[in-house]
Amino acid sequence: MRVLEPLAKLCAVAAGLLLTAITLMTCASLIGRNTVGITLVGDFELTGVAAGAAIAMFMPWCQLRRGNIIVDFFTTRASERTNAALDRFGALLLGAAMALLSWRTVLGGINAFESQSGTMMLGFPVWVVYACMVPPLVLTAVIGLWQAVLGFGPEVRE
Secondary structure: OOOHHHHHHHHHHHHHHHHHHHHHHHHHHHHHHHHOOOOOOOHHHHHHHHHHHHHHHHHHHHHHOOOOOOOOOOOOOOOHHHHHHHHHHHHHHHHHHHHHHHHHHHHHHHHHHHHOOEOOOOOOEHHHHHHHHHHHHHHHHHHHHHHHHHOOOOOOOO
């Protein structure tokens, strides 16, 4: 985890900076539209692609901090050992799902690159978004698999 935690933090900080930049761009576009009648063309496209990348970039930190929703209605009376085993199994499933999603995102990015697909207004290359999503998805898969194999450490379940 000594390597995974700083990488997850870096992804989360980068996602926060990306969303901050997009928020400032949206504010500038709205202020321009409502005051002087000038808007940034394609601002909604950039917001969409940035939001998609940011969601993927927040996922490693969320998994590392065990921030995913845990529905423990059926396991509240189960032993701590049973809950720990179920948590590890959930981490395994999440790791496997993220690995599958990573693989499919790589294939989607390759397809978008080969077809040179872009957004409608700006022509922003869609493959760039896929490329930004793959590393954090892989990192989330590694964190989930790591947690499934070695457990969650000393922190308590929230």
